[in-house]
Amino acid sequence: MQQRPRPNFGGNNRGRNPNFRREQQQEHRTNRMIRVPEVRLVGENVEVGVYKTEDALRMAEEQGLDLVEISPNAAPPVCRIIDYNKFLYEKKKKEKEMKAKAHKSEVKEIRFTPNTDDHDFDFKAKHAESFLKDGNKVKTYVQFKGRAIMFKERGELILLKFAERLAEVGGLESMPTMEGKRMIAIFAPKAAKKKEKEPKEPREPREPKEPKEPRVAESKPEEKA
Numbered sequence: 001m002q003q004r005p006r007p008n009f010g011g012n013n014r015g016r017n018p019n020f021r022r023e024q025q026q027e028h029r030t031n032r033m034i035r036v037p038e039v040r041l042v043g044e045n046v047e048v049g050v051y052k053t054e055d056a057l058r059m060a061e062e063q064g065l066d067l068v069e070i071s072p073n074a075a076p077p078v079c080r081i082i083d084y085n086k087f088l089y090e091k092k093k094k095e096k097e098m099k100a101k102a103h104k105s106e107v108k109e110i111r112f113t114p115n116t117d118d119h120d121f122d123f124k125a126k127h128a129e130s131f132l133k134d135g136n137k138v139k140t141y142v143q144f145k146g147r148a149i150m151f152k153e154r155g156e157l158i159l160l161k162f163a164e165r166l167a168e169v170g171g172l173e174s175m176p177t178m179e180g181k182r183m184i185a186i187f188a189p190k191a192a193k194k195k196e197k198e199p200k201e202p203r204e205p206r207e208p209k210e211p212k213e214p215r216v217a218e219s220k221p222e223e224k225a
Contacts, residue, residue, distance in 0.1 A: 027088070028070065029072065030084050034053055034057075036076060037053060065081050065083055068081075106137070107186075111142075112142045129170075132170040132189040133189070140185050144183070
């Protein structure tokens with residue numbers, strides 16, 4: 001992690017701006033790089049509102065943090081008082097997580113014939129399970145050649161058996177269909193199951209309460225005629 005630059009809260013330097021190169025490299029303007037008269041402060045550690053930039057810088061200095069311009073095109077620009085290095089670290093971390101989640105699924109193909117034996121079936125099933133666990137779809141088809149087209153039922157049985165084998169990791173998008181000399185079935189990955197919560201410890205049984213005595217309704221004195 002890069003060393004955090006010290007906030008520059010001093011006065012403006014004469015001549016060349018020492019922050020010019022750093023300002024070009026930084027993604028956001030911070031501290032004395034913010035050269036507008038007023039800013040709008042947001043965040044949990046301030047009272048939201050418009051402040052003079054000098055007052056906002058002073059507030060950041062008192063908290064040992066940075067004044068960071070997060071929305072420069074607003075009027076006035078929106079700023080937050082935060083630890084800039086920590087802010088960049090968390091931002092990059094979120095971008096990395098989002099990139100990892102944006103995995104583009106592919107369609108993997110697996111081919112059978114009406115005479116596929118059990119060994120070949122198991123071998124291809126393991127590959128299909130791996131593809132589905134990685135978030136990819138699996139296009140499975142039985143190829144019929146010549147007179148083998150007479151054994152459509154055998155091809156359908158293979159695909160349904162394949163669906164049963166992959167039931168835990170993938171599901172059929174539709175029943176097997178014929179396209180030319182191929183019988184095709186497409187499997188989509190199932191969402192990962194959430195981990196089951198650990199069972200709570202049983203509570204100790206409470207002692208039974210003693211039954212309350214029933215209240216006897218008081219009889220009212222008879223009214224005199």
